[in-house]
Structure formats: structure tokens, C-alpha cells
Amino acid sequence: MARLVMKFGGTSVADVERIKNVAAHVKREVDAGHEVAVVVSAMSGKTNELVGWVNEAARLHDAREYDTVVASGEQVTVGLLSIALQEIGVAARSWLGWQIPIRTNGAHSTARIADIDGQALIERLEQGQVAVVAGFQGLGPDNRITTLGRGGSDTSAVAIAAAVKADRCDIYTDVDGVYTTDPRIVAKARRLDKISYEEMLEMASLGAKVLQTRSVELAMVHGVRLQVRSSFDPPDAPQGTGEGANYVGPGTIVCGEDEIVEQAVVSGIAYTKDEAKITVQKVADQPGVAAKIFGPLAEASINVDMIVQDVSEEDKRTDVTFSVPASDLARAEDVLRRAKDDIGFEELKSDTDVVKVSIIGVGMRSHVGVAQKMFQTLAEKGINIQVISTSEIKVSVLIGAEYTELAVRALHSAYGLDAA
Numbered sequence: 001m002a003r004l005v006m007k008f009g010g011t012s013v014a015d016v017e018r019i020k021n022v023a024a025h026v027k028r029e030v031d032a033g034h035e036v037a038v039v040v041s042a043m044s045g046k047t048n049e050l051v052g053w054v055n056e057a058a059r060l061h062d063a064r065e066y067d068t069v070v071a072s073g074e075q076v077t078v079g080l081l082s083i084a085l086q087e088i089g090v091a092a093r094s095w096l097g098w099q100i101p102i103r104t105n106g107a108h109s110t111a112r113i114a115d116i117d118g119q120a121l122i123e124r125l126e127q128g129q130v131a132v133v134a135g136f137q138g139l140g141p142d143n144r145i146t147t148l149g150r151g152g153s154d155t156s157a158v159a160i161a162a163a164v165k166a167d168r169c170d171i172y173t174d175v176d177g178v179y180t181t182d183p184r185i186v187a188k189a190r191r192l193d194k195i196s197y198e199e200m201l202e203m204a205s206l207g208a209k210v211l212q213t214r215s216v217e218l219a220m221v222h223g224v225r226l227q228v229r230s231s232f233d234p235p236d237a238p239q240g241t242g243e244g245a246n247y248v249g250p251g252t253i254v255c256g257e258d259e260i261v262e263q264a265v266v267s268g269i270a271y272t273k274d275e276a277k278i279t280v281q282k283v284a285d286q287p288g289v290a291a292k293i294f295g296p297l298a299e300a301s302i303n304v305d306m307i308v309q310d311v312s313e314e315d316k317r318t319d320v321t322f323s324v325p326a327s328d329l330a331r332a333e334d335v336l337r338r339a340k341d342d343i344g345f346e347e348l349k350s351d352t353d354v355v356k357v358s359i360i361g362v363g364m365r366s367h368v369g370v371a372q373k374m375f376q377t378l379a380e381k382g383i384n385i386q387v388i389s390t391s392e393i394k395v396s397v398l399i400g401a402e403y404t405e406l407a408v409r410a411l412h413s414a415y416g417l418d419a420a
């Protein structure tokens with residue numbers, strides 16, 4: 001007997017028929033003798049619709065009321081799934097974030113889970129009742145409803161798994177695992193049997209939305225074994241075998257690096273269009289200028305990602321180019337314009353038609369020439385690199401958005417990742 005957390009995303013609970021399919025997956029595990037907590041998202045498209053309504057009501061709105069509205073999608077699916085489970089003879093009840101409670105900090109719309117008391121859930125699980133928990137939502141310090149950021153149900157699932165000391169957390173979605181890159185844009189993407197927490201964390205934070213970044217962070221910290229698998233596999237299809245580290249399942253296991261025998265130099269490629277480029281033109285090339293540019297941005301909590309400074313010409317003036325999240329572009333420009341006299345730049349240019357493409361792999365720690373191959377591959381395709389950034393296990397480049405698919409496909413082949 002094991003204790004499992006099963007998480008189902010939006011497309012897996014898109015309508016009542018799909019919810020009945022989820023109930024069948026849950027029943028299978030209950031019938032196998034396991035204790036099960038389920039975490040569900042809102043029906044696909046629902047959260048977008050709710051966000052749209054909030055923006056329609058007022059462009060600038062109270063973040064606490066935003067959370068009250070957008071958290072409601074998950075209330076519908078926990079209720080429906082509990083009913084569908086009861087209907088097929090499985091004891092179940094729904095749990096909203098505040099009823100457990102899932103305590104978060106007060107950062108409305110991007111809250112972080114602070115603490116979950118798993119005791120009440122554990123008691124019910126031990127009595128054989130399935131706990132159906134609303135993803136994405138929690139309770140802030142002021143007792144108001146909070147939400148965990150888009151894709152946050154993954155994080156709810158991992159946090160619940162840690163709180164009830166689950167043996168595994170299965171993330172059911174619309175693909176059957178983690179691929180070497182987004183299978184929707186590269187037909188030759190390959191499903192990985194295993195991926196390390198470190199690599200998955202980079203993949204997620206660099207754009208692979210199959211898992212929310214924070215969920216991987218939490219899984220790594222608490223040692224929660226994750227499996228990404230498909231809810232579209234028939235509920236009665238063959239299941240995994242073995243236990244713990246010997247478990248082999250139908251999906252991708254996210255686990256410690258030590259468990260992975262064969263380590264590729266580059267394991268995956270990610271991309272994100274959620275970046276914007278800013279160039280601060282003709283600033284003095286002297287000590288203190290970078291601090292004057294990036295200080296005000298940091299004070300405004302704007303996360304600067306990649307940075308490049310051009311070589312100055314004879315007049316000792318230079319251009320500084322960097323990227324920020326696209327959603328922060330307007331604010332970043334405003335902050336810089338207000339600091340114009342202090343920074344002493346001539347002009348400010350911005351571009352949202354950019355994409356960040358990244359290669360990821362722990363093997364980079366012990367191999368040289370990995371970045372060079374990336375630059376060479378892009379050069380051969382005539383793709384200009386605008387900004388570069390690197391860390392221990394990834395290299396990212398900012399390029400024109402029109403080259404996204406060409407770049408990802410070319411790199412996928414160049415690093416030998418294409419499926420046979």
C-alpha cells in the first residue's frame with residue numbers, strides 16, 4: 001500500500017465526461033489499496049475567462065478581489081470530481097484551500113505556500129476517504145483567499161504530497177511525460193524516462209510550462225518523487241511496477257541526479273516568449289553607471305534577466321541591453337525614464353518581438369564547447385544572437401521571435417536529441 005497524490009490539470013478536467021475519466025483513474029488506485037489525495041485545476045480555459053472578467057471590470061484592481069474571483073474555477077472541479085467519485089462508489093470529499101488550511105504569504109496572485117497542516121487530511125486518508133483538494137488557492141495571513149500564480153496547481157499538489165508524506169506525486173496532464181523540448185513544436189521531441197530536479201527546475205523556469213517552477217523547487221527541497229504522465233491513457237492501461245527508487249512507470253520520473261545512470265550533455269531545450277528587450281543608449285562608460293540603471297529597477301521589484309554591454313567607442317559612451325519579463329516592460333520603461341537625468345542616457349529602445357531559447361543539461365558541468373555548438377548552430381541558420389546568459393547547467397540566448405521554431409528544431413538536432 002502506498003500514499004499517492006494525483007494531480008489533474010485543466011485539459012484533464014475540461015468537462016464532466018473528462019472528470020468521470022479522472023474518477024476512473026482515481027478508483028483504479030483506490031482499488032489497488034492505496035490512499036489517495038487528488039489535486040485538481042479549473043476546467044481548461046476557465047481561469048483565463050475569470051481573469052478576463054476581472055480585467056473587464058477594472059484594468060487596475062484590488063489583487064485580493066482578483067484572487068477571490070480566479071480561485072473559484074477550482075471550487076467547481078473539486079465538487080464535481082467528489083460527486084463523480086461517490087457515484088462510482090469511492091468515498092470522497094472536497095477541500096478548499098482555506099478548509100485545510102493551505103497557509104500562504106500575502107503576495108496576492110503570486111502567493112507562496114508557507115505551511116500546510118496535513119493532519120486532518122491524513123486522518124481522512126487513513127479512514128479510506130479520498131481527499132479532493134482545490135489547486136492554485138490558499139489562505140493569506142489576513143484570512144483572505146490567495147492564488148499561487150498561473151499553473152499553481154502543480155505547486156499545490158507537491159505541497160500536499162510533502163504535507164501528507166506521500167510516496168509519490170503523479171502529475172496527470174495532456175502529454176505523457178517530460179520531453180526533450182515542447183512536443184507541440186518539435187515533432188521529433190523525445191520523452192524522457194527520468195529527469196533530475198535540477199534540470200527540470202531550469203526547464204520549467206526557462207519556459208517549459210509542463211510543471212510550474214515553484215512545484216519543482218518544492219519537490220527538490222522535500223524530496224517528493226514526481227511523475228508526469230497522461231490522463232488520456234486509458235484508466236485500465238498497464239501501470240507502473242516496482243516501488244520507491246525501483247518504480248518504473250508510464251511517465252517521466254523527476255528525481256535526484258544520482259538516480260540517473262546515463263547523463264546527456266544537453267538534456268532539453270526550452271523557450272519563452274515572455275521576455276522583452278530594453279536598450280539604454282549612449283550612457284557614459286564609467287564606474288557606477290550599471291548601478292544607476294539596475295538600482296531603480298531592483299527597487300521596483302523588476303527582475304532583470306540577461307544583460308550585455310557594448311564595447312564603448314572613442315566618445316566613451318556605450319549601450320546597455322537587457323531583458324525583463326514582458327509583463328514588466330511598461331513599468332521598467334517608466335522607472336528608467338524617471339531616472340533619465342541620473343543615468344544620463346540618450347535614448348531608450350524596447351522590443352517585445354524576442355524569444356529566449358535555452359539549452360539545459362547537468363552534463364555541461366564537465367564538458368567544454370557546449371555553448372560554442374549552440375552559437376555555431378544558430379549562425380548556420382543565419383539567426384542573430386542579441387543577448388546571451390549562462391549558468392552552470394544552461395545557456396540562454398535572446399533572438400528574434402520569428403526564429404523560435406527554426407532555432408529550437410536546429411538545436412534539438414545539433415545536440416542529438418531527435419527521436420529516431
Ligand code: ADP
Nearest residue numbers: 009010011173174178179181182184208209210
Ligand atoms: P495542465 O493543464 O495539465 O497543467 P499545461 O498546459 O500547464 O497542462 O502543461 C502541459 C503542456 O506543457 C503540454 O501540452 C506541452 O505543450 C507543454 N510543454 C512545454 N514544454 C514541454 C516539455 N519539455 N515536455 C512536455 N510538455 C511540455
Ligand code: ASP
Nearest residue numbers: 041047136150151152153
Ligand atoms: N487554474 C490555474 C491556471 O490556469 C492553475 C492551474 O491550472 O494550475 O493557471
Ligand code: MG
Nearest residue numbers: 009151209210
Ligand atoms: Mg499546468
